[in-house]
Every structure is written in structure tokens, then in C-alpha cells.
Amino acid sequence: MMRPPAQTDVHENGRAELAEFAASPGTCPFAGRDGGSERHEHAAFRPPLPLALDRHPSTIQRLRMRLRSSLDLFLHGSYGFVGVSRHRIPSVRSLKKRFMFTVRDPAVIREILVRRPKDFPKGELMHKMLGKLTGYSIFVSNGAAWERQRRIVDQAFTHAGVRDVFPLMRDASDACLARLKAQAAGGGPVSIDAEMTHYAGDVIFRTIYSEPMGGEAAGRIFSAFEVFQRLAFAQGVLALGGIPFWLMWTNPRSWRMAREIRDVLNGPLERRLTAVRAGEPVSSRDILSTLMTAVDPVTGTCFEGDELLDEIAVLFLAGHETSAAALGWALYCIANRPDIQQAMREEVRTVLGDGEPRFGDMKRLELTRNVFREALRLYPPVAYFSRDTTRDEQLAGVEIAAGSPLTVPVWLMHRHTEFWRDPNGFDPHRFASEETREAQRLTYMPFSMGARVCVGAAFAMQEATLVLAELVRAFEIRPVVGHVPQPVSRLTVRSENGIRLHLTPIEANSEPLASGAT
Numbered sequence: 114m115m116r117p118p119a120q121t122d123v124h125e126n127g128r129a130e131l132a133e134f135a136a137s138p139g140t141c142p143f144a145g146r147d148g149g150s151e152r153h154e155h156a157a158f159r160p161p162l163p164l165a166l167d168r169h170p171s172t173i174q175r176l177r178m179r180l181r182s183s184l185d186l187f188l189h190g191s192y193g194f195v196g197v198s199r200h201r202i203p204s205v206r207s208l209k210k211r212f213m214f215t216v217r218d219p220a221v222i223r224e225i226l227v228r229r230p231k232d233f234p235k236g237e238l239m240h241k242m243l244g245k246l247t248g249y250s251i252f253v254s255n256g257a258a259w260e261r262q263r264r265i266v267d268q269a270f271t272h273a274g275v276r277d278v279f280p281l282m283r284d285a286s287d288a289c290l291a292r293l294k295a296q297a298a299g300g301g302p303v304s305i306d307a308e309m310t311h312y313a314g315d316v317i318f319r320t321i322y323s324e325p326m327g328g329e330a331a332g333r334i335f336s337a338f339e340v341f342q343r344l345a346f347a348q349g350v351l352a353l354g355g356i357p358f359w360l361m362w363t364n365p366r367s368w369r370m371a372r373e374i375r376d377v378l379n380g381p382l383e384r385r386l387t388a389v390r391a392g393e394p395v396s397s398r399d400i401l402s403t404l405m406t407a408v409d410p411v412t413g414t415c416f417e418g419d420e421l422l423d424e425i426a427v428l429f430l431a432g433h434e435t436s437a438a439a440l441g442w443a444l445y446c447i448a449n450r451p452d453i454q455q456a457m458r459e460e461v462r463t464v465l466g467d468g469e470p471r472f473g474d475m476k477r478l479e480l481t482r483n484v485f486r487e488a489l490r491l492y493p494p495v496a497y498f499s500r501d502t503t504r505d506e507q508l509a510g511v512e513i514a515a516g517s518p519l520t521v522p523v524w525l526m527h528r529h530t531e532f533w534r535d536p537n538g539f540d541p542h543r544f545a546s547e548e549t550r551e552a553q554r555l556t557y558m559p560f561s562m563g564a565r566v567c568v569g570a571a572f573a574m575q576e577a578t579l580v581l582a583e584l585v586r587a588f589e590i591r592p593v594v595g596h597v598p599q600p601v602s603r604l605t606v607r608s609e610n611g612i613r614l615h616l617t618p619i620e621a622n623s624e625p626l627a628s629g630a631t
């Protein structure tokens with residue numbers, strides 16, 4: 114979903130600052146859910162940062178790092194700069210210097226995303242990276258094609274649309290809880306990132322098709338997607354360096370993976386189309402039914418043929434991978450902050466009691482939502498937005514030639530030292546505080562902003578709040594001693610070594626055990 118910057122600024126104190134951030138004991142100004150100011154033992158948990166890098170990496174080192182994860186390229190000095198910086202793109206095809214630009218100025222970011230989005234479309238590279246799976250659908254398209262797709266897809270994600278599919282989300286959450294209870298009974302740690310992938314995949318599958326994602330479909334789709342995402346990211350990096358896609362040896366494999374995913378998604382689509390043709394009763398309250406019937410008010414057209422599968426593929430990709438990544442990080446963070454976890458549990462008991470969660474309850478789970486917002490700040494699933502310029506520009510005093518690639522580095526803006534207090538600390542209460550309102554307004558953009566803001570933002574907040582509430586109600590969640598997840602960014606920000614946690618079932622009417630790593 115994004116392209117890494119070719120080179121980042123190198124600041125002298127980068128490594129020293131990094132060490133300081135990692136080691137310094139801090140205090141959290143909040144104690145408990147009411148935001149008091151008492152110091153306490155769990156204060157300022159700072160979850161893991163990407164690998165530090167040498168101050169002056171060689172070209173080979175840089176290429177290796179770029180193929181591994183785009184986050185590794187950021188030094189700590191990059192987190193304090195406000196402006197637009199220029200980076201040389203090394204190319205094997207041309208001696209002519211090419212540059213890309215990283216935008217770390219909130220006013221310029223707003224100019225690009227909100228005020229003049231048509232002048233800064235998505236680049237062709239994104240289409241080449243994802244097109245095998247998604248065709249020319251809403252995530253990668255531009256211009257009139259995108260406007261039409263967006264007008265149709267939006268109709269499935271209205272407030273009423275998200276409310277209609279909430280019972281299907283709840284079925285996925287119940288199924289997730291049942292799987293985790295069975296695993297927790299075994300006593301060992303649980304691979305929570307894999308479980309959240311299953312949950313988010315099941316949510317989107319059920320809400321699109323009104324049917325659960327069977328074990329076989331889940332296995333096929335997740336293993337194919339794992340490979341596809343790795344290859345797409347590496348292909349994007351190589352293409353940026355001037356290697357044409359048709360020359361890449363990974364191409365046939367990535368076509369195979371895309372076909373595998375599309376085959377799985379096409380099964381229930383074909384079943385629905387056959388049922389409709391035969392006049393059989395079908396659900397009218399899922400995403401597929403809206404996508405099949407919604408008419409674009411401007412052109413009077415609807416999605417047809419392959420278009421429908423292209424849009425489903427992109428909704429499945431954008432809708433499960435992002436939510437799953439952020440949920441894994443959110444659970445890791447609360448595992449390390451038992452006080453916040455306990456406050457969430459109390460909130461859930463107050464709002465839900467022992468009852469079934471309802472759509473309207475979700476917005477009352479304010480702390481739970483803030484935990485998810487904070488996980489999205491620290492580990493934004495989409496770490497960069499990539500755009501191209503369509504004409505010569507001057508942004509923040511920097512000359513940019515038409516056709517140059519631009520990057521908005523969400524990861525950096527979310528940890529920017531000019532805007533955020535304790536930027537690397539996990540502190541969900543900051544979202545309830547006036548103090549950070551300005552930082553949020555200027556730099557917080559996990560779902561992007563402007564015309565191309567995520568269509569599924571409200572949907573994602575509902576599914577995440579729901580499952581986090583259910584999990585803290587059912588389990589005490591603790592870290593695994595010695596296991597430190599390593600953040601990497603390929604298509605989304607994931608942990609390279611997974612995220613493992615201990616889940617201990619909480620009996621009804623009993624308090625959780627005293628927490629600590631085991």
C-alpha cells in the first residue's frame with residue numbers, strides 16, 4: 114500500500130536519542146481511567162521500535178534494509194523535522210538523478226490530501242504492485258474511474274450499513290472467542306497476530322457474504338496473502354529503483370498467489386449470483402447485496418462482471434490486513450499495561466455487564482476505543498501514503514518536478530517530537546486529553562484524510578472495539594517473557610517475529626490474577 118522513502122535524513126544524535134528513548138524510565142501522568150496524576154509502577158510502557166540503523170549505511174545495506182522493511186530507514190532525527198525533504202532514488206536504468214519527497218509538514222500534508230487531492234493522485238506503481246489481486250479498483254484507481262467506484266462503495270459503508278452488519282461482526286467475534294478459549298485451555302502462549310488475522314478476515318468475509326469463512330478458505334487465503342504481500346512490497350522497492358515488473362523473477366509466483374485469493378473470494382460471489390438468477394431469497398443486509406444493487410447517482414451505472422470481484426478483493430485486502438495488524442499491537446500493549454487492561458475490563462463490565470454487545474454500546478466504550486486509537490498511532494497499519502505530482506510544484510519552499518513521487522510518512526508524523534508528548538509511550542488517555550487535541554488535529558491520520566480517507570474507518574472502529582471488549586472481559590492478557598515483537602513495514606506494519614501472548618480465562622464474577630509476565 115505504500116512505497117518506502119529512498120533515503121532519510123541522517124542526524125548526528127540519532128542513535129543516542131534512540132537509546133535514550135528505549136531505556137529511560139518515565140511516568141505516565143494518568144492513573145486509572147479517570148486520568149489522575151499519580152505516579153504508578155506501569156508508567157510509560159514504550160513498546161518496541163524498529164531496528165536502529167547505522168548512521169551512514171552503505172548502498173548495499175540500504176537496499177537490504179529497504180527490502181526488509183521501510184521502517185528501518187528512519188533514524189531518530191527524522192522525527193523532529195518539519196518540512197519537505199528530498200531523497201535521491203538510486204536507479205539501475207538511468208544516470209539522470211531522480212528524487213522523491215517526504216512531507217513532514219502538517220499544512221503541506223493537508224494541501225496534498227484535503228485541498229488538492231486531484232493534483233496528487235496515487236502513483237502507477239501502487240497499481241502495478243496490487244493490481245494482480247485488485248484490478249483497477251478503488252484503492253489504486255484515479256480520476257473519473259475512482260470517483261464512480263467511491264460513490265458506489267460509500268453506499269455500503271454508511272452508518273446504517275455498518276449497523277446492519279454488526280450482528281455478523283458479533284458472530285465473528287463469538288467464533289474468535291471460542292477459538293481462543295480452546296487454545297487458552299492448552300496453557301501455552303497464543304499467536305495473537307495470527308488469531309487477529311483470522312478474526313478480521315472472518316469479519317470481512319461474513320459482512321460481505323453473510324457466511325463464515327471456513328477453515329479451508331482461511332488457510333488458503335492467508336497463506337497466499339502472506340506471500341503476495343511480501344512479494345508486492347519487494348517488487349515495489351525494485352520497481353522504484355528502475356527494474357521493470359516484467360523482468361522480476363517473482364512475478365509468476367505473485368500472479369499465482371493473487372489468483373488463489375481471487376478464486377477463494379469468487380466462490381461465494383458465484384453462489385450469490387446463481388441464487389439471484391434463480392430467484393432464490395438472498396440477504397439484503399450485507400456488503401455484497403449493496404455492491405450488487407447500488408447505482409452510481411452520477412453515471413447511473415452499477416458494478417458488473419469482474420469489477421465486482423475486483424472491489425471485493427480490495428475490500429477484503431484493505432479490510433482485514435489493516436485491522437488485524439492494529440489489533441495485534443493493541444493487545445500486545447495492554448498485555449504490558451495491566452492497569453489499563455483492568456480499567457478497560459471495568460468499563461466493559463459497566464457498559465455491557467454480562468450481556469451481548471450491541472451496536473450502540475460500542476461508542477460508550479471510550480477507553481477501549483482510545484486503546485485502539487493509541488495502537489493506531491504507534492503502529493499505523495498503513496505507514497506511508499504515496500502520491501505523485503501532476504505538475505511542477507513548490508511545497509514548503511522545495512521545488513518538485515512534475516511526476517515526482519511524494520510520501521506522507523504516517524509513522525513519523527504519529528511519533529513526531531514537535532507535536533506529541535512522550536511520542537513513543539503507550540498512553541491511550543492522551544486521546545481523552547485537551548493537551549493533545551492539536552497534535553491529533555495536525556498529525557493523526559491512521560485512516561488518512563480528505564477525499565481518499567478510508568471508507569472502512571467506522572467499520573474498523575466497531576470491529577476492533579467489539580473484539581477488544583470481548584477479550585478483556587474473557588481473559589487476563591499477559592506478555593510472554595523474552596518475546597519482543599519486531600515491527601516491520603511491508604504492506605502493513607506487522608511484527609516480523611509474530612506477537613505471542615498468554616491468555617488466562619477469567620471466570621464469571623471473579624477478579625483477574627495479579628498481572629506480570631510469565
Ligand code: HEM
Pocket residue numbers: 114251252253263317427428431432433435436439489493494495497498499558559560561564565566567568569570572573
Ligand atoms: C484499522 C483498520 C484500517 C486502517 C488503519 C485503514 C487505513 C486506510 C488508509 C490509511 C487508507 C488510505 C490509503 C492512501 O490514501 O494511500 C485507506 C483506504 C481504504 N480503506 Fe482502509 N483502513 C482500515 C480498515 C479498512 C476496512 C475495514 C475497510 C473495508 C471494509 C477498508 C477499506 C478501504 C478502502 C476501500 C480504501 C480506499 C479508499 C479510496 O482510495 O477511496 N479499510 N484505509
